[in-house]
Amino acid sequence: MVLGLDKISPHLSDLPVGPNSKAKVVIYGLGSIEFNYNSQVQLALFLLLKDRVDWMGEIEIYDPVMSTVDMEVYGIFGLKALHNDENGRRKAQGPTMFYMPSPSYFLLGNILEANWSSSSLEQIFLLTNSLEAMEEVLPSYDQFTVATRIRLSITHLFRKEIPIPESSDCQMYPSLFLGFGWHFFKGVKNLPVCIWLYRQRYFEMVIKHDFKSKKISKEFKENLAFIRYPRDFRMCALPHQVGWFKLNIYGIGRKEGELGRYGGVFKDEGGNCLTKYCYKFESNFEDDVIAGLASLKYGLTLVKPERLIVESDNIMLVHYVNGRLKPNEIVKVKLEEIFELLTGITYVVYHVYEDANKVAREWGL
Incomplete structure (x- = not known):
């Protein structure tokens, strides 16, 4: 397999890395060579690289599934097996190479987070799958991977990716080294300290893009309730989306x-107020969810828009309407009535904090 060593020489010199200034090497995500053939091939590639260069210093390796036999073999080849799981949060103290065959999004995100400064990022380089390709396939609405996606997006301008050309070896093991390449960070500057703000802005951008389409994906509707955080940065309603009606609802059951x-x-x-409503009811229901569903049902009888956003500060209600919780018989009947009214409407129902639902709460009380 061609490792592209001639193409990375200038980048190594800039670190600087060489015979007299060696780089620490950290290996993550290799798996178990005792039980996995793929892991054996991926280790063989690294050992081939190790024999061909003179700039590798101490080499450390960790994977949560590695066995005692794995550790013994690593020792024979001069690799130090770590016993504590760092979760990828290794901060570089000098030039550091990370070798990661098929890393998880979380592992990659943790490495970037641990080295999230100009001085640290410029000291690390990665031999792993294409970060550019990973950036393209990361889920748009996954709350657990969006931080990784944002960090990849921010570093895109000063990230240099050097693909390893395919050879006959790659054709023999296409899934093991798919899109493999070297990655360097050069000219890093103006890194935002607070990723949470970028995280929320990113979600608003994605949401706004999807709202322009009449067809809302199932993935979008199922995950929208989970992406309105952190609380400190999101205590207001989603900005008005042109072409969409919005219904804010609130309900409270009978109490004492x-x-x-x-x-x-x-x-x-x-974005103009169309109508408001407030009603009291004498039923025996003490459940706030039932009261909230009654509010939603009544609102749907007033107007039948083509596209509708529904906001509620009752997370249980949102889960029921979005199909995330199995309803009891009473809730099931209410939902059937609501879904009948929603027929023909493109809609999303999601959770907001009480602060964002203030108008509906005050009107309902």
């Missing part, structure tokens, strides 16, 4: 002799 009540605020596609 007081009547149950619900309210709602409807805004038209221009």
Whole structure:
């Protein structure tokens, strides 16, 4: 397999890395060579590289599934097996190479997070699968991988990716070294300290893009309730989306002799208040979810828009409507009535904090 060593020489010199200034090497995600043939081939590639260069210093390796036999073999080849799981949070103290065959998104994200400064990023280089390709395939709405996606996006401008050309070896083991390459970070500057802000802005950008389409994907609808965080940065409603009506609902069940009540605020596609409603009911239901569903049902009888956003600060209600929780018989009946009213409407129902639902709460109370 051609390792592209001639193409990375200038980048190694900039670190600097060479016979008199060796780089520490950290291997993550190799698996178990005792039980996995793929791991054996991926280790063989690294050992081939090790024999062909003179700039490798101490080599450390860790994988949660490695066995005692694996550790003994690593020792024979001069690799130091780590016993503690760092979760990829290794901060470079000098030139450091990471060898990671098929790393998880979390592992890669943790490495970037641990070295999230200009001085640290410029000291690390990676031999792994294409980061550019990974950036393209990362899920848009996954709350657990979005931080990795954002860090990859931010570093895109000063990330140099050097693909390893395919050879007959790659054709023999296509899934083991798919899109493999070297990655260097040069000219790093203006790294944002607070990724959370970028995280929320990214979600708003993605949401706005999807709202422009009449067809809302199942993935989008199922995950929208989970991406409105952190609380410190998201205590207001989603900015109005042109062409969409919005219904904010609130409901509270009967409490200690007081009547149950619900309210709602409807805004038209221009963001203007269309109508408000507030009602009390004498049923025996003490469940806030039932009251909230009653508010949603009533609101749907007032207006039948083509596209509708529903906001509620009752997370259980949102889960029921989005099919994430199995409803009891009472809730099931209410949901069937609501889904009938939603027929023909492109809609999303998601959770907001009480602060963002203030108008509906005050009107309902």
